[in-house]
Amino acid sequence: MVCLGNICRSPLAEGILRQKIEEKEIDNVFVDSCGTSDYHIGQTPDKRTQDNAIKHGTDLSNLRGRQFAQSDFDSFDKIFVMDSSNKEDVLALARNNEDKNKVELLLNITHPNNNLGVPDPYFGGANGFEDVYILVDAACEKLSDSLR
C-alpha cells in the first residue's frame, strides 16, 4: 500500500487489510505500506488518521513510516497506490513490464477502470479522514475476499 507520506492513507490501508486477513484467517499474505516521499520516515501515522481508525477498531500505533524502494518490486506481488501521482512516482522506478504490471490504483478494486484516487486528507478537515476510511475499507474488504 503506497501513498505520499505513509502517515495517512497507506498505513490505514495496511492496518485495515491486516485486520481483515486475520479475521478471515487468510494465510501466507504479507502486507506492508510505504510512502513515495521521505517526509515522514520512522514516524507513527498521523494522529487524526489513528484517532479515526481506532473508532472503527483499527489500531495503527505500531506502524512506522518507510519510503518506497525499487526493491519493493521484488518483495511484493501487488503494489496498490492511493492516487495517480503516487502511481507515476512508483512507475518511474519500475525496471520492466513485470514491475509495471504490479502497480494498481487501490480504488480500481471497487471502481474498476475508473482510475479514482483516495483523496489526500492531510491538509483538509476531520471529515476527510472518515471519507478515506470508508473508501479504503471497501477496497480492502473486496481485496481480502479475493485473497481467500
Ligand code: 4NP
Ligand atoms: P498521505 O498524506 O500521503 O496519505 O500519508 C500526506 C502526509 C503528509 C504530507 C502529504 C500527504 N506532507 O506533505 O507532509
